[in-house]
Amino acid sequence: MTDFLINWIAGIPVTAAPYALAALGLIISERSGILNLSAEGLMLVGAMTGVASCIVLGGHPLIALVIAMVASSVVSLLFAMLTVVLRINQVIAGLAIVFFCQGLTGLIGNLAGWQNHPIAGLDKWTIGPLSEIPGIGKILFIQDPVVYLAIPIFYLVNRVLRFSMVGLNLRAVGENPAAADAAGVSVALYRIAAIVAGSALVGLAGAYISVVGVKLWFTGMVGGRGWIAVALVIFARWAPWPALGGALLFGCIEAVIPRIAAAGIRVPQYLMLMLPYLATIAVMVWAGATQRGGAGEPGALGQPHVREERR
Amino acid sequence: MVAPPLKARRLGRLTLELRQNLPAWKQAAFLTICLVFGIAVSVAILAAAGIAPATLFDEMIVETLGNADSLRAVLVQATPLILVGLGAGLAFRVGFWNLGIEGQMIWGGIGATAVVIYGIGPESLRLVCMGIAAGLGGLTWVLLAAWLKLSFRVNEIIATLLLNYVAAYFLFHLLYGAWQDPTTAFPQSVQYRSFERLPEIGFGVSSGLAIALAAVAVAFWLVQLSRAGFYMRFVSANPGMARVVGVPVAAVSIGAIAASGALAGLAGFVNVASQEGRLTQSFFDGYVFAGVLVAFLSRNDPIIAAVVGFLLAVLFVTGQTLQVFYQIPFTMVQLIQAIIVIAVASSEFLIRHRMRWTR
Numbered sequence: 001m002t003d004f005l006i007n008w009i010a011g012i013p014v015t016a017a018p019y020a021l022a023a024l025g026l027i028i029s030e031r032s033g034i035l036n037l038s039a040e041g042l043m044l045v046g047a048m049t050g051v052a053s054c055i056v057l058g059g060h061p062l063i064a065l066v067i068a069m070v071a072s073s074v075v076s077l078l079f080a081m082l083t084v085v086l087r088i089n090q091v092i093a094g095l096a097i098v099f100f101c102q103g104l105t106g107l108i109g110n111l112a113g114w115q116n117h118p119i120a121g122l123d124k125w126t127i128g129p130l131s132e133i134p135g136i137g138k139i140l141f142i143q144d145p146v147v148y149l150a151i152p153i154f155y156l157v158n159r160v161l162r163f164s165m166v167g168l169n170l171r172a173v174g175e176n177p178a179a180a181d182a183a184g185v186s187v188a189l190y191r192i193a194a195i196v197a198g199s200a201l202v203g204l205a206g207a208y209i210s211v212v213g214v215k216l217w218f219t220g221m222v223g224g225r226g227w228i229a230v231a232l233v234i235f236a237r238w239a240p241w242p243a244l245g246g247a248l249l250f251g252c253i254e255a256v257i258p259r260i261a262a263a264g265i266r267v268p269q270y271l272m273l274m275l276p277y278l279a280t281i282a283v284m285v286w287a288g289a290t291q292r293g294g295a296g297e298p299g300a301l302g303q304p305h306v307r308e309e310r311r
Numbered sequence: 312m313v314a315p316p317l318k319a320r321r322l323g324r325l326t327l328e329l330r331q332n333l334p335a336w337k338q339a340a341f342l343t344i345c346l347v348f349g350i351a352v353s354v355a356i357l358a359a360a361g362i363a364p365a366t367l368f369d370e371m372i373v374e375t376l377g378n379a380d381s382l383r384a385v386l387v388q389a390t391p392l393i394l395v396g397l398g399a400g401l402a403f404r405v406g407f408w409n410l411g412i413e414g415q416m417i418w419g420g421i422g423a424t425a426v427v428i429y430g431i432g433p434e435s436l437r438l439v440c441m442g443i444a445a446g447l448g449g450l451t452w453v454l455l456a457a458w459l460k461l462s463f464r465v466n467e468i469i470a471t472l473l474l475n476y477v478a479a480y481f482l483f484h485l486l487y488g489a490w491q492d493p494t495t496a497f498p499q500s501v502q503y504r505s506f507e508r509l510p511e512i513g514f515g516v517s518s519g520l521a522i523a524l525a526a527v528a529v530a531f532w533l534v535q536l537s538r539a540g541f542y543m544r545f546v547s548a549n550p551g552m553a554r555v556v557g558v559p560v561a562a563v564s565i566g567a568i569a570a571s572g573a574l575a576g577l578a579g580f581v582n583v584a585s586q587e588g589r590l591t592q593s594f595f596d597g598y599v600f601a602g603v604l605v606a607f608l609s610r611n612d613p614i615i616a617a618v619v620g621f622l623l624a625v626l627f628v629t630g631q632t633l634q635v636f637y638q639i640p641f642t643m644v645q646l647i648q649a650i651i652v653i654a655v656a657s658s659e660f661l662i663r664h665r666m667r668w669t670r
Contacts, residue, residue, distance in 0.1 A: 093653075099652075223476075269487075306329065307326075
């Protein structure tokens, strides 16, 4: 039983990291007032480029993760153009980008023969003698570098959003773009930068699933985690640390599914696989029942800004 | 050293003005320009993937539209696309983002197959029972999301999308379990008998198409001619005002949402009862975005939705041909759909804004 628990808890960071990184990326862009539904698609881009870089470079998983971040940012420029420059409906734009990425990754990945091509992936770091502490060692000190990096990234993003001038301007653009514009803050520039920076993290989340988690790429492998991340942002009221907490919760659920079957407990497999989605809906219901309307939501979320338009 | 004084920049800047009432022909011109651009990008991507434009033209126009068998396949494919397009459009009309079309199609298929497996109703009325069960299946699934939105303020975009995954896993649970075909042991239901499959209505076209066209007619009456259609426009334009002057806002919204789910359920029924003749693992794949695309391009108008559904079916059938004969992954069709939506959405920008260079 203790073995089961330790293995389960030690597996949580690997399943929680994609949710956490994607949600953090979404928080950055949504705080600038862009309703960002593109996460599922950009995670697919990250997942494919990550594995593709590993195959092409013959290893070097950390470089592959960086390439995946860059690729995801580049694709997000299209989303930024649609929402910030052309000011089209942000829901339509997000959905179109998701489908664009599904089509693009399916096409390129299959034509290039990257589907189901196993890679070595990223190894876990064993932190010296600390990893030999019974129980805790395996949970805290045998994890991969991205998990260790995630904590400082969260700390940094939180600091920047809350206390720096850049973060203040970003939030002003998201709360009231007309006022920010009048104060001399470039709304378009901040929004584009927020989308691109956030999408790098979303791409990292996607690449983490393929390069670190599954060590393989197949079409549509993100499997709705991007949508769960969007829900997580609403649940966390657009704040980084609660999003990390929510990600750990979903990580818990996702990590327990294969382990229950492996432990020999007979449960209907496909009904178990519903759990993350049902849990997300449950969390949304809980959030809707307990939060005051729109608490924490950026004031201009989903609204395009046209300086010449009267409101 | 003193820096030279900065010269005033004479470049000027780009400003946007909102346009009012652009003439219809100019709107059509902008739309056409953007569509042509989107199609050109799609053709270029296909060319990069190894399909020469001449081959593409040959496969898409000559083979797909000029050949009776392919044209029949197009009409069969158009049926569910028209139904989901109508369904998505009805929900969008009352401001409800129904992205749960796949889940509602799955429940439609499950409802129809349950009627088959449990032998509900006499044989002569079996298809009617299947259709009703499918509609109710889709309707129930969308009302679940509507209930979550109205009672708990759960965003319907997220709720409907996530419920797609729940429905798909429930379908797999049935197909890999209780409903698995015992004779083949494939993860699909037993084959329907002849009276459980949609009959043909001349030219080898399934009666599913008649269902879809009837649905277009009913939807046209509903949104253009009936009082409910007028209410729907009122609710989407200004719900607060509608409530004050006594429009039954909740009833109109829920009615449109329910009809949207029922139409998606019917699309699932048409797919299992005409194309496949059994419940399969993939009869619903890719219909969420197809529904959004048809509704978006038709601006939620039922008649135009039928036309767009037919054109999209041409794309789907061509995509299947390219997959079989040229090994182009079917995801190409998704990519082209996305490019066309992006192109048309961009035309809205040109229609609504005038760009001016001011100095």
